[in-house]
Amino acid sequence: MEVKPGYKQTEVGVIPEEWEVKPLKRISPQQSVGLVINPSTYFDPAGVVPLLVGSNVSENAIDSTTSNRITKASNEMLSASRLATGDLVTVRVGEPGVTAVVPTELDGCNCASMMIVRKHPSFDSQWLCSMMNSHHGRQQVEHVQYGTAQKQFNISDAVNFRYPVPSLPEQRAIAEALGDVDALLGALDRLIAKKRDLKQAAMQQLLTGQTRLPGFEGEWEETTLGALATFLSGGTPSRSNEDYWTGDIPWISASTLRCFEIWRSDSNVTNEAVAAGSKMAPVGSSLLLVRGSALHNEILCGLVTQPVCFNQDVKALVPRSQVVPKFLTLFIRGTAEELLKLVSSAGNTAGVLDTKLLKAFAINLPPLPEQTAIADVLSDMDVELVELTRRRDKTRMIKQGMMQELLTGRTRLL
Numbered sequence: 001m002e003v004k005p006g007y008k009q010t011e012v013g014v015i016p017e018e019w020e021v022k023p024l025k026r027i028s029p030q031q032s033v034g035l036v037i038n039p040s041t042y043f044d045p046a047g048v049v050p051l052l053v054g055s056n057v058s059e060n061a062i063d064s065t066t067s068n069r070i071t072k073a074s075n076e077m078l079s080a081s082r083l084a085t086g087d088l089v090t091v092r093v094g095e096p097g098v099t100a101v102v103p104t105e106l107d108g109c110n111c112a113s114m115m116i117v118r119k120h121p122s123f124d125s126q127w128l129c130s131m132m133n134s135h136h137g138r139q140q141v142e143h144v145q146y147g148t149a150q151k152q153f154n155i156s157d158a159v160n161f162r163y164p165v166p167s168l169p170e171q172r173a174i175a176e177a178l179g180d181v182d183a184l185l186g187a188l189d190r191l192i193a194k195k196r197d198l199k200q201a202a203m204q205q206l207l208t209g210q211t212r213l214p215g216f217e218g219e220w221e222e223t224t225l226g227a228l229a230t231f232l233s234g235g236t237p238s239r240s241n242e243d244y245w246t247g248d249i250p251w252i253s254a255s256t257l258r259c260f261e262i263w264r265s266d267s268n269v270t271n272e273a274v275a276a277g278s279k280m281a282p283v284g285s286s287l288l289l290v291r292g293s294a295l296h297n298e299i300l301c302g303l304v305t306q307p308v309c310f311n312q313d314v315k316a317l318v319p320r321s322q323v324v325p326k327f328l329t330l331f332i333r334g335t336a337e338e339l340l341k342l343v344s345s346a347g348n349t350a351g352v353l354d355t356k357l358l359k360a361f362a363i364n365l366p367p368l369p370e371q372t373a374i375a376d377v378l379s380d381m382d383v384e385l386v387e388l389t390r391r392r393d394k395t396r397m398i399k400q401g402m403m404q405e406l407l408t409g410r411t412r413l414l
Contacts, residue, residue, distance in 0.1 A: 007409070010164070011162065012136065012162055012163065012164050013136075013164070013408060014408070015164040015408060015409045016166070016409040016412065018166075018167070019164050019165060019166050019409055020164075020165045021162055021163070021164055021165070022162065022163060022165045023159065023160045023161065023162050023163075024117070024158060024159050024160070024161045024162075024163065025159040025160065027122075027123050027128065027163065027165060028117045028118060028119075028120055028122075028123065028128070029118070029120055029122075030117075030118040030120070031115060031116065031117050031118070031155060031158070031159050032080060032081075032115075032116045032118070032155075033081075033092070033113070033114070033115060033116065033155050034052075034081040034089070034110070034111035034112045034113055034114040034115075034116055035051070035078060035081045035110065035111065035112040035113070036112070036113060039051055039053065039068070039112035039113075040068075042070045042071075042074045042078070043068045043069070043070060044069060044070055044071050044074070045069075046071065047068075047069030047070040047071045047074070048069055048071070048072065049069060049070050049071065049072060049074075049075040049108070049109055049110060050064040050067040050068075050069060050106065050109040050110070051067060051068050051069065051070050051109070051110045051111065051112060052064060052067055052083075052089065052106075052109060052110070052111040052112070052114070053067065053111070053112050053113060053114070054091040054092065054093055054094045054095065054098075054113065054114060055094070057089055057091050057098055057099075057100045057114070058098060058100065059098055059099070059100065059133045060099070060100050060101060060126075060129050060130070060133065060182060061100055062089070062100045062102065062103065062106060064106060064109065070110060074110075075108070075109075075110050078110055081110050081111055081112065081116070082108060082109070082110050083102045083106065083107070083108070083109050083110065083111055083116065084102065084107055084108070084118075084119065085102055085103065085104045085106075085107040085119075086101065086102065086119030086125045087101070087102045087116055087117065087118055087119050087125070088100070088101055088102070088116070088117040088119075088125060088128060088129055088132070089102065089111055089114045089115070089116055089117075090114060090115040090116075090117070090132060090158070091114060092113055092114055092115055092152050092153060092155075093113055093147075093150050093151070093152040094150055094151070094152075095151075096141050096145050096151050096152055096153045097132070097133075097137065097138045097141035097142075097145075097153070098133070099129050099132040099133050099137075100129065101125045101126055101129045115155050115158055122168070123165075123168065123171060124168065124171040124172050124175050126175035126178070126179060127171035127172070127174050127175040128163075128171075130174070130175065130178050130403060130407060131163050131164075131407055132163075133403075134403050134404075134407050135403075135404070136163070136407070136408075137161070137163070140161040140162075141153055141158070141161075144157040144158075164407070164408060164409065166409065167414075169414060170412075170413065170414045173413040173414055174406045174407065174413060177402065177406060177413060178399065178402060178403065178406065181395065181398065181399045181402060182399070184395055185392060185395055185396060185399070188388060188391060188392040188395065189392065191388060192385065192388050192389060192392065195381070195384060195385050195388060196385065198381070199378065199381045199382070199385065202377070202378060202381060203330065203333075203334035203378060204334065206374045206377065206378065207330065207331050207334045207335070207374065208364065209364055209366065212370075213370065213373050213374065213377065216366070216367075216369075216370045216373065218367070220364040220365055220366045221364070221365045221366075222362065222363075222364055222365075223362075223363055223364075223365050224359060224360055224361060224362055224363060225317065225332075225358055225359055225360075225361045225363060226358070226359025226360060226361075227320075228319060228320055228322065228323045228328065228363065228365070229285075229286070229317035229318055229319050229320060229323070229328065230317070230318040230320070231315050231316070231317060231318075231355055231358070231359065232279055232281065232285075232315065232316040232317075232318060233279065233312065233315060234252075234278060234279045234281075234309065234310035234311045234312050234313070234314050234315070234316065235277045235278045235279060235311065235312050236277060236278065236311045236312060237251075237269055237273035237274070237276050237277040237278050238276065238277060241273075241276075243270065243272070244269055244270055244272060244273035244276065245267065245268070245269055245270075245273070246268075246270060247268050247269045247270030247271065247272075247273065248268050249268055249269050249270065249271065249273075249274060249280075249307070249308065249309055250262075250263065250264050250265040250267075250268055250306070250308040250309070251265055251267045251268060251269045251273075251278065251308070251309050251310070251311070252265055252281070252287055252308050252309065252310040252311070252314060253265075253267070253310075253311050253313065253314070254289050254292045254294055254300060254313060254314070256302070257287060257288075257289055257300035257301060257302050257314070258300060258302075259302055260302055260303060260329070260333075260382060261302065261303055261305045262281075262287055262302035262303060262304045262305065262306075262308060263304070263305045263306035263308070264306075265308070269309060273309075274309050278309040278310065278311070279309060279310065279316070280307055280308070280309050281304045281307070281308050281309065281310055281316035281318075282304065282307060282316075282318060283304055283305060283306065283307060284303070284304065284318070284319060284325035285303075285304045285316045285317060285318045285319065285325070286301055286302070286303060286304070286316070286317040286319070286325070286328050286329040286332055287301065287302050287303075287304060287308075287310055287314050287315070287316055287317075288300070288301045288314065288315050288316075288317060288332060288353070288358075289301070289313060289314055289353075290313065290314065290315045290352065290353040290355070290358070291312075291313040291350055291351070291352050291353070292313050292350055292351065293349045293350055293351065294351075295340075295343045295350075295351030295352070295353060296343065296351045297340075298336065298340075299332065299333065299336035299339050299340060301329055301332040301333050302329065303325060303326055303329040304316070315355065315358070317332075322365070322368070323365065323371065324368060324371040324372050324375055326375040326379065327371040327372070327374060327375045330374070330375055330378050331363060335361075338361075339353065339358075339361070342354065342357045342358070342361070
């Protein structure tokens with residue numbers, strides 16, 4: 001393949017002529033492994049120093065809020081695994097290869113079972129972090145990782161990973177450009193979290209009548225879910241009949257119910273399949289997970305906007321005339337905390353929401369016009385959240401494209 005002027009072919013691909021290809025051990029003078037024995041030996045309720053593990057690290061971000069603490073004395077004793085601002089930590093077990101730079105606020109903390117790449121004036125830590133998190137960097141980890149239940153890699157392999165290396169000024173320029181995108185992503189994440197909190201607060205206030213929308217007053221009706229909806233049970237068509245699974249009717253299971261609007265699925269069935277073992281949920285019904293491991297942590301419920309069929313772990317609540325369909329779904333989602341208290345265990349993994357308990361679940365119901373107004377307000381907040389999430393996801397894709405261009409030298413900043 002012809003290489004354009006100013007570039008050269010190397011074992012890591014085509015890169016600018018003035019760039020070098022170096023193994024990690026020549027980029028950074030020092031690599032080591034965090035504490036390798038069971039770190040719980042050092043955990044102390046009175047400790048103030050975070051001891052980071054792999055679950056605290058994501059791509060170029062460290063969350064120490066959930067990390068266990070050790071004492072200052074233990075931290076002094078474990079000097080080999082103590083971290084400094086600008087060091088890099090790479091997850092070795094679980095999600096091997098994920099790398100982050102130690103920020104200033106975590107200077108002096110400690111870590112366990114991670115690879116440490118010590119900072120050095122000869123390279124830019126943020127640039128190297130982006131390189132290690134890139135497709136090229138993660139691919140090298142995949143080639144040497146081992147294990148079935150939990151993937152991991154050895155540092156003896158990692159120090160020989162080879163990377164294309166620009167000059168230090170160009171490293172800094174690349175790191176700054178990618179850092180600007182990271183800052184935008186961080187701002188979007190914080191805004192999304194804030195909007196979710198606001199929506200949750202609005203749901204709590206509006207769905208319980210603690211806050212009334214302008215123009216509405218009067219008492220709400222005390223009733224139950226059973227009085228407001230007909231409960232339908234689902235089923236699963238035979239998996240042995242492949243012809244059942246070649247249709248165009250969405251077949252809903254737990255994984256689909258995280259969306260508010262239910263209208264599609266990865267699995268589709270035929271009319272014959274529905275007749276043989278499933279059930280159709282009409283538009284406007286609320287699909288609610290009533291059996292599954294997810295029920296130990298969350299209530300999954302969505303509004304059917306296109307006819308679908310559903311499995312036996314799901315109930316369809318078909319609303320009667322006195323309740324607005326969207327309001328009913330929002331009410332179920334908004335009272336998740338109370339509904340979770342009704343979940344019982346079935347076996348070792350599944351949680352169960354008993355139909356009798358669900359039908360008896362109390363609800364204060366406003367008049368239809370107020371239901372519609374509340375649903376519209378909360379739906380508008382949902383639309384805003386969806387748009388922000390799309391913007392964040394698009395920005396992440398743009399960053400991936402930037403990394404591919406900048407870290408290979410296809411696009412130059414200097």
